[in-house]
Structures are given as C-alpha cells and as structure tokens.
Amino acid sequence: MNGEHGYQANRWRRFEDWDARPLRHDQFAIEDPANGFSAFHGAADPYPGLKIKAGRVTEMDGVAAADFDMIDAFIATYHIDPAIAPEAMAIPASDLARMLVDMNVPRTALTRLARGLTPARLAEAVAQLSAMEIAFAYSKMRARKTPGNQAHVTNAKDDPLQLAADAAVAVALGFDEIETTMRVARNSWSNALACCVGAAVGRPGVLFQCASEEAEELEIGMSGFTSYAETVSVYGTESAFVDGDDTPWSKAWLAAAYASRGIKMRCTSGAVAELLMGFHEAKSLIYLEARCLCLQRGMGVQGTQNGGIDGAPLAGSIPGGVREIMAENLIAVWLDLECASGNDARHSESDMRVAAKVLPYLIGGSDLICSGFGSILKYDNSFNPSSFNGEELEEFLVLQRDFEADGGLTPLEGASALELRRRAIAAVSHVLTDLGLAEVSERMKRSVSVASGSNETESFSLREVALISARVHEKSITVLDVIRSLHRGGFEQEARNLLFLVKLRVSGDYLQTSALVRGGKVLSAINDPNDYTGPGTGYRLSEARRKELAAIRDVLDRNEVLRAEKASALRESRAIEYSQMGQAEPGTDPAEIVVGISPGFGTMIFRTLAGHPLSAVLRALDAGIARGGGRMRVVRLMHTADTSFLGLSAARLSGSGVGIGIQSKGTAVIHQRARLPHNNLELFSNAPITTLAHYEAMGFNATVYAAGELPEPVVVTSKGEALGARFHARVALTYAIETEMTVHNAPPEEVAISFVEGTS
C-alpha cells in the first residue's frame, strides 16, 4: 500500500471486493460481428428470402441454388416445404414475432408456418423478441405438455458400482433420462452396463444413453444397453461440419440408423460451435443456429439438444449471448422439435448467473430442462461441471418449491436414498460376478454406498474398469444376458424393469417427438401435446404434484418449535423462578429500570433466537443495570407482545422513566416514558446475533439514559448474514405463539425473579 493506510490508492477498494467474487473468473468478450462475436447481428448475415420454381428452391436467403453449400442444399430439399413456403415467407418477421407471443395463435399454426420459413427469416423473427417474450413463446411452443429433466451420471473413476448407485438415485429424483460418458473411452461398455442396471432400480422407463464414439455408441445401443442417443452434432457452416468429420447426409444416415434399431435419437447443436471451430463466416450466432435447426428438422430427427450446450460459456461472454441461447431454443420448438434445452455445461462461475439462466426454463417448462443436470458432484462429472450439480441439487428442488414450477425432480429422503444405492450396488455387483466380469468385495460395496463422490470410494480403478469393459465387449454380452443375470440373482423387479425398457423399441412409440416414459407409459408430443392457449391451459401442477414439490426436507412447523422449547423448559426450570406478585404499579425509585417481558417469556418460550437461555439474558441485563448503579425490576406485560410497546409500557412503570422491553425470542428495546412508541432509545432487532454481552451493555446503557446522559449506543455487528432466511420461519411461529397469549387491557404483573445459583 502506498501512503498511510493506503489512503493514497488510486482505485476504489470496492473493486477489490468485486475482484474476489467468483463472477470475475468469467471472461467477457466485446461484440465484434466481423469476427463472429455477435449474438443477433452478424456482419455477413443474409437478408431473408426464398424463390421457388416448379416445386424446387432456386434461391434461399440470398444464395442461388447453384451456389448452395451442402447445408443450404439439405435445408432447401428437406426442410423447406414448397406448399407452405410462399404463404409463410410472405408474413413479415414482426408479424411472426407477434404470433409467437399471442396466446390466441395456437402452437400448431406456427409449427406449420415454420416448415416454410428459411433460416434467416426464423432468426429475424425471434430476434425481435425480448428475453421475457422469448421465454413466454418457448413455454407456449414447446412440443410436449409435461416438462422433464435429464441427469448426467458419471464419475472420475468410471466405477461401475458408483454409476449404478448414482443412476438409481437419479431415477428416484425423477429424471426422465440419464446420460453417461467415460473418463477413458475404452470404458464405455462397462459404463453402459452399470448405468443400465442402476437405472432399472426403483421404477421402469428411465431412458439411458452412453455418449461415445459414433460407431461404438450405435453398437452399444444395438446390444440393448442404451435406449437413446443425443450426441449426433450438426454445425451451421460447411467448413465446421467437415471439420466435425461429417456432412448432413452422413448425420441423417445415422439418424435413420438409430431409428432402424428402435433407438430414440436427437441431434445436438448450440451457439458458437462454429466460432470455436474457427469457421463462423462472420455470421451471427442466431443465424447459424437457425441453419443447424432447419437442418435437423430436415434430417427427420425428432428432437435436438440445443441451447449453447458446450458453447454456452462462450455464448455467455458475448452481449446478449444468453438471450440468444433462449432464442435458438425457441426456434427449435417452433420447428416442432423436441428440445433438450441445454442448461448443462456451466456457463459461469457465478451462481447467480447460473440460476438466472435456468429460471425461464424452470417456470416455463421444457421437454428436458437440463440436457445434463449433474446428479453427481462436480468433480465426478466427466462431461464438465453442469449448471446444477450434486452440490446444488437441493437449490433446484427449492426453486421448484418457490415458484411452484415443475422442474421434473422430486425431493429424496436420506434413508431411502441409501437403501436404493445399496440395492443398485448389490444388483450390479451380482451381474459383474455372475457374468464373469469382475469380483466385488463387501468393502468396495460399503464404501460406495455411503460415498458422496468418487474421492471417498475404495472401488475399481480405471484400469480394472477397462478390463471389465473389454470383457463385456469380447463376450458379446447383451442386455438380455444382464436381464437373465439379474433374475438369477434375485433382482426380479430390476430384470422386469430392464426388459420393459428394451421392449419399448419393438413398438417404436418412443421414437416420436418428445417421448419419455411416465408411470410405465410413453408420453410424447402426440398423446401429451402442449395445448397452451392462455391461463388455465397447458401444463398445470396437480395438487398431488404440488405437494410433492413442497415436501423438501427439514421444514419447520409450530409443533417443531414447541417441541424444541419443551426441551429447554426443564433446564430453565432449574435456573430461574418467576413468581407472580400481583398487579405492577408505577415505581418511584429513580435508580429503577423496569424490564418488561413478553407474555410467553419463560412460560412458553425459553431461548432467544441466538440460543441464549432467557434466564441468562435476564442475568446479563441485571448485571448491566447493577454496573450502572441501577436496580432491575421485572414486569410481565400481557396486553402486547410487540417490542416497542413492551419497552414503552415498561418505561412508564419505571421510577427512572427508562425501561427495557424484551420478547422471548430476544428482540429488545430501550425506551423512555415520554417518547412515541416507535421512537425508542436503542433497538436490538437482530436477536439471532445478539450476545449476552450485548444484553449486559443494554442494561448498563439504560442506567446512563436514566441519569440523563448519552451513552455510546450498543452496536450488534452483522456480517451480512441473511438473518431473515435463517430465522424468520421460526420468528413468525414463535411470535404467533406469543401474540395468541395477549389479553386486551390486561394489567402488568409484577414478577419476582430468583436465579438459582450454580446455573445460568
């Protein structure tokens, strides 16, 4: 520091405080359209337009058919519907934007028009909406009515026991889909087997995928372990596509391949992928995404994982980047695609930015709100930390409760979680042993069952998992082998659940748009279409579901408060005696400080919010008054439980004219006879952080006021805790107990206090 105490610094020190916030780890980028850093206004964005001759597109968004790159060519052939395009393209973007937020324009009217809109027109329309309008339009336009969510289940060791246990927990939490991937690519078969066993514990129908190399992923799917895939990525520029080692035709081929094996599939695209790959063509994020999404619809995939995805952190570094992520999701659902709406890769170190980003999806709903909610701890997430992870899971549950919004999850009890983990570990251990894949010790099982994350487990090493994985593959083990093994091991319900899942592929019902399984039945955009047309329509919480969301753990009720007080009552009865001495009269002793206690003080409530026994509080006040040469007289006031009136009433009874009012929760005031009720001398409103020393000083200061002098007021220093959040539920319940005890016009009662020696 330069100068005395650094007073010569040339920077306001608040900036140092800000520097220390997690937010400052985020790097922000300047808007630079020429270099691809523009959310909505690319330097080279084309003007929307479409020409059709004899049923074929001859020009689209300013490019003649002869000059189409392969993305244009694919979109022109497979996305643009020539029967609708002339009508749709004749509608100005501003009208389309208004239709999107008009609850009287049904979703299906808009999805129909989208089949005739070019990427540039779609981008132009959504760009006209504010973030709030986008959120509303998204909620109206998403395909399936009932919202859902997807979990990541991975760990840093690729430990199959932990994968099974965590998959079972994810199922219990209500996730509709589980996605795994590996730390080491060769562990894919082991991961697939372990997760599919774990996901069969508890209830049937949670869809499962194992993100791996394209050919292998399909092979794992054909062995029956997985039921869907979503890592088929597409890009918005031809060069990025080629660098991604694919073309629209090769990806569409894969899409058909998955369907031909009865496996649900969605593509993936998200803002800034092209920027990260170095081929942005100076186009805006939204325009490139519009291309990606039209391409996906043209390919005939039922849905998309969309909304920044791995690029979310970079998209978030650009002005309007988060709004753009919302806008691209809106295009996805406008194009009638299932949308697993990102909110996976954590786009910021700031919890506030993360929560703000997810909120529109939580309150508006989404087919899959997170396309990868980290159900495991951050360090165990082999994709990367998610927006929400095992650490923050309860925050998400509380957000659901706060907004009465269905985020797809259901609170989980501690005891049942452990039981499920043990069951899943027992099941996968049996399968591993029974199929000759590995031996599992009791110690390994026990360590995993209670572990929060892989740092705490004594289980398989990555190398041992590689050997398990190789054996699964070499022995050509299929899901049928696993089903049979589960049944042999006495895991009949799990065997049935797994068979149920594999049987889904026979009918192919879950290949339709936005399909998931609820209550053993396929639910999709066909039999559960989003029918939002205004208040009272669309998805609404049932009363049963509302109660489920509300049932988080450790909630306080009146009985809990009284139960806790009862425990203190006995101890207090040994520390202090309150004797009623009849009606209290005004005093005349100028050394007297009257302490007015509230109706429940020491009779119903026995501790302050800070946890001090009320006997100790009275002792401290007494000591402080004595130190100032005063004398404490206690009266119980039954006509009020309000601090100010307690204080003023006490002051009016006091010979010195100064009194202290105190509620049983510890809130106190120093008051003086001639003052107005709320114009006190000193108020101690932060009971949770008020110490006995503060009460002692309060007693002392009362005597100083009584002597007509001005003391240094007692300061109860706050560290900025959210005291309201910590205590107000208890405050309200405690206070209600006291206010119920008040009696109109009840006279004050003289109370003789005797402290029992040796306790305090």
Place this chain on the structure above:
Amino acid sequence: MTNPDFSAADYPTAEKCPDQVRGHRGKSLEALTLEAAMSGEIEMADLRITPEALLRQAQIARSVGRAALAENFERAAEMTALPQEKIMQIYELLRPGRAPDAEALQSAAAELHNEWSAPALAAFLEEAAEVYARRGLFRVRY
C-alpha cells in the same frame, strides 16, 4: 401393407393396437415376458423393431404434420434389413473425404437399390454424391 392407415388416434401403438405390434421374429408384445427371456425363448432379434412398426410410426408422424420425421422412419424401415457392418460402412463412406469420388457413393447406392431393396436410401446416396461432387468433398482428409 394390409393394415389400415394409422394416425395419432392409434398412438401409443403398444397400448392402442398391441396386436399389431410384433418383434422381428413375429413375437407379440405379450409373449415378450421375463419368463420367456429366462427360458431362452427370446433373443435380441425379438426385441428389434420391424419395418412395419417404423412405417406405422411414419404414418402417425405424418398425421400430425411431421413429414420430415416420417421420411426418416421410412429410410429407417429400409435400413432394418441392413446388418450393422453395412450401416457403418456406408456411414463411413458418407463422411467427408472417405469416398474418393462420386462413383463410390453411386455404386453403394446401386447396391442398396438392387440387393437390399432400399430405394429411398439409394436415392439419398445418389443425392449426396451429387452435392459432394459440387462442393468438392471428395478430397483426402487423412
């Protein structure tokens, strides 16, 4: 197909018309029990989707305005006959720089058409060959 046309009203087919739903070897959904799995009656082939099921889903998709999705199901229906290796071989051929020239794709298309009764897939490859040629994608990448 002798089946009547399917639409959204027939969905989900496993619930609305379970007798129409069969596994690859003709087993009904009802026959696909855990007991049958244990006795060895069920093989993975019984759990494979049929072209009929995919075409049914295509009709249902089309009935709710999802023609592109329906076309994918129709391509998939043709693809059910293709073994995994063939699917992956053609996928590989479709990736940029794998096919040395348009003819490689065209001959794969001919094979799909003639040997696998897959005209839609064949046309898809023909089209890719044309676009790849125009965009210079027949270039060696590694």
